[in-house]
Amino acid sequence: MARNQSNVGLVLATLSMLNNIKGTVVDCAGGYGILVRLLRDRGVEALWSDPYCKNILALGFEYSLEFGQVDLVTAFEAFEHFVDPLLEAKKMFSIAPNLLVSTSLIATPAPPPGKWWYYGLDHGQHVGFFRLQTLQYIANKFGKCLVTDGVAYHLFTDKPINAMQWNLKTRIARRVPCLFGRKLQSKIWADFEKMSGKL
Numbered sequence: 001m002a003r004n005q006s007n008v009g010l011v012l013a014t015l016s017m018l019n020n021i022k023g024t025v026v027d028c029a030g031g032y033g034i035l036v037r038l039l040r041d042r043g044v045e046a047l048w049s050d051p052y053c054k055n056i057l058a059l060g061f062e063y064s065l066e067f068g069q070v071d072l073v074t075a076f077e078a079f080e081h082f083v084d085p086l087l088e089a090k091k092m093f094s095i096a097p098n099l100l101v102s103t104s105l106i107a108t109p110a111p112p113p114g115k116w117w118y119y120g121l122d123h124g125q126h127v128g129f130f131r132l133q134t135l136q137y138i139a140n141k142f143g144k145c146l147v148t149d150g151v152a153y154h155l156f157t158d159k160p161i162n163a164m165q166w167n168l169k170t171r172i173a174r175r176v177p178c179l180f181g182r183k184l185q186s187k188i189w190a191d192f193e194k195m196s197g198k199l
Helices: 002-017 034-042 085-093 132-141 163-175 188-196
Strands: 024-028 045-049 072-076 099-102 145-148 153-157
Touching: 002 034, 002 072, 002 099, 002 163, 024 034, 034 045, 034 188, 072 085, 085 099, 085 132, 132 145, 132 153, 145 163
Parallel strands: 024 045, 024 072, 072 099
Antiparallel strands: 099 153, 145 153
């Protein structure tokens, strides 16, 4: 839950940097829908997508191709699970021109097994690891600009943004997200009204 709450601020700060605080966001690998629900509660037009998990908390707000292109796709803790990251990135860029991901960068040289928790040796689901050069390769491949905190959060954009400002805003917003959502109106009641006849 803490990670999702922190990611709300990250998304708000990113939308702010893209000059599109009222933009539509699709959370790919959205899991149970926690982040989508939290974003909608803050007033963000957020939609859910995940072929491997059941949507529990964001029912009725699933993304489909009928929506067409949106403004931002998020993929938190997903890239390290991809067997073919380029194919997955291509799918996400077909949804939005901007992609916000989290994945912890691997050191050079690579730490041995048992010396880095992110390998996930206890579950074996982390199958790919990234360095900045790899992320830059992905950005170049799709004609995108890469902005990163150099640790775990990375933004691919269709237009360049100031990396220093993005890093500063995301650090602030992850602690005080309400600073970046003041122009938004919560969707709690509107979503309740929309879904009350569908339950």
